[in-house]
Amino acid sequence: MIPKNSFFRTVFIFSSVLFLISLLAILLSWKKLPPEIPLYYSQPWGTEQLAKPANLFILPFANFLVLLFTLLINKLIPQENFLLQIFSLTALLFSFLACLTLIKIIFLVI
Numbered sequence: 265m266i267p268k269n270s271f272f273r274t275v276f277i278f279s280s281v282l283f284l285i286s287l288l289a290i291l292l293s294w295k296k297l298p299p300e301i302p303l304y305y306s307q308p309w310g311t312e313q314l315a316k317p318a319n320l321f322i323l324p325f326a327n328f329l330v331l332l333f334t335l336l337i338n339k340l341i342p343q344e345n346f347l348l349q350i351f352s353l354t355a356l357l358f359s360f361l362a363c364l365t366l367i368k369i370i371f372l373v374i
Contacts, residue, residue: 269348272338272348272352275352275353275355275356276331276334276335276352279327279331279334279355279356279359282327282359282360283324283327283328283363285363286323286324286363286366287324289363289366289367290320290321290324290366290370293370293374297317297320297370297373297374298317299316299317300314300316301314301315301316301320301369302314302315302369302372302373303315303320303322303369320366320369323362323363323365323366324362324366326358326362327358327359327362327363330355330358331355333351333355334351334352334354334355337351338351338352
């Protein structure tokens with residue numbers, strides 16, 4: 265399932281590690297999380313931004329979907345190296361930003 269090209273394999277492994285770090289951060293801090301956490305920063309300031317701690321799993325789940333989409337694109341059009349590089353680097357960037365956001369939110373409330 266992992267791409268054979270070393271570039272794609274490296275990007276996939278880094279993205280997967282960031283996904284696992286996100287899950288691990290949620291699980292390790294689960295008991296310390298308050299009943300409501302600020303998650304929806306695009307909403308107006310106040311109670312609209314608050315969510316239950318279980319909603320933190322949205323970020324790793326979205327990361328997982330992006331990884332699956334990148335693998336699917338890699339399988340469907342393996343001859344388009346430039347397009348695959350763009351999708352792979354976008355997936356890596358998304359994984360990094362999702363993990364960073366999640367850890368910042370956790371450290372904000374703990």
